[in-house]
Amino acid sequence: MPQYTFKCNNCGEYDVWKSMSDDLARDRCPGCSSETYRVFTLFNVSQMDAKLVKKIDEGMVPKVVKREELPKSNIRKKEKNPRPWMV
Numbered sequence: 001m002p003q004y005t006f007k008c009n010n011c012g013e014y015d016v017w018k019s020m021s022d023d024l025a026r027d028r029c030p031g032c033s034s035e036t037y038r039v040f041t042l043f044n045v046s047q048m049d050a051k052l053v054k055k056i057d058e059g060m061v062p063k064v065v066k067r068e069e070l071p072k073s074n075i076r077k078k079e080k081n082p083r084p085w086m087v
């Protein structure tokens with residue numbers, strides 16, 4: 001289960017473990033029960049695109065896209081030699 005950072009306007013930031021099926025954008029503050037919002041922190045930076053890291057650093061919130069919402073034509077584009085058995 002991944003760990004996420006949320007920010008409470010009263011109490012500050014805190015970390016919480018959530019499963020992917022939970023609401024990942026909002027949470028309740030464990031201290032004062034007010035609504036909190038997710039803070040995007042940098043992790044696995046070395047594996048991420050430098051441009052993306054810069055954008056997140058500048059405060060951009062990445063859009064959450066589900067696999068079903070991805071355009072089908074893009075899914076296999078990263079493979080260098082897709083389906084070599086196909087003519």
Ligand SMILES: [Zn+2]
Pocket residue numbers: 008009010011012029030031032033034
């Ligand atoms: Zn709070």
